[in-house]
Amino acid sequence: MNELKQKALMKYCMMITGDKWDAEDLAQDTILKLIEINQADASPAYQKTVAKHKWIDRIRKRKRECFLSGADQAGGQTEEIRAADECEHLLKHLAAELTPKQLTIFLLKDVFYYQLHEIAETLGKPESSVKSLLFRSRQRVKRLSSDVLQREAISESGSEHERLLIDAILRHDPDRLLEYAKRTWLSSASQPSCISMMRCAA
Template identity: 30%
Template structure:
């Protein structure tokens, strides 16, 4: 087995940090801080027998501290808060999650990256979140987790059980067959682009909900909109905007699920859409247009220029 290094462990550490924080930039900063602390420890002569354990503990503890302060910021966030989108399809700008040889395991890891799952995790305390992720997603032993979070093994087992109970009702379901999910997503985005409201109604669950995150920095609906008819009309209007401004919908895998990027004619990013698909219908649509949450994906469009283009 090859020797573990900071670089070979980076994907795992990012995976933990991102699921804890829901922020790509914060997760990357946190992993880099863990590396800095490791180097300081080595320079000071500290003996580190297990690099993975040391860095996992450092990243998790930093994430717990940051989550505690983030709760206050999110309470004052303008509009709906959504995680920063992560591209996971291996295309340009995509980040590769830790690999899993078993397809079922890979699917489970993808589900734990979804926006829906990350939002459900918000119900947990920072320590509960850490214990649940380390045990149920990353398969750490309770002894390892206890050392990381500074609790007894018995306490960690209790925290994991409590976390599972809190998550039980809200844990999202996704289409089991990837091919079916992608086919439905393709029909969905084609209907959006053409503004086919009737077709959209057929593809949406009766209780579908659309969420938008503009963060007060970009135009976006400020409250969730529910119901197939309302959501179809809203998406039909989005399609009209796409056609009028010459925008392009680029299907991509977002946070392990079907999604798309919306770009202007110059290829600059405007927003990211992520879908929850189950039972052959789109159950939820999440749109992130806050530019602060999209900078890691490349050049962004100037949204203020769009109305000007319309008038011309």
């Protein structure tokens, strides 16, 4: 990549991040990604697309980290372990209450922060169906009573599938969520090779 393109990319990264350090990190990540996919001499428009998706992914990761650890970080490792345990406990209950299809869409939207059209494209389903399933899953989650969420006895059936769900959240890896969908409800005719293929910079 020549110097002019690098300057243009840095200017764009500064515009979307609003911070010098974030912009420098984003520009470096973008250049590495372009080299990785053999597009080092790509057009400025393509470079901006890669940078934009890299930034979206970074924002999503930050939101997921907040979801896991909560606002109070003072507890250090102990707090992180407790948050992970609570996350695992909650996911097992959600898996028992929602269908695999509902759970996949609920997590993609409300935990991984995908847009409806992204979920529809990723899963090969109409956006209207995704919207309907999301609504039903949210309604069922709202109806979960406090005593259900506090129960300690959880069935071991389907534990392999539950582990995929838990890993998807704790590892910040939506590809594991797609693997869960493949094993439970997503037909081979409609499944993409991986969630990250929907975005060139995933």
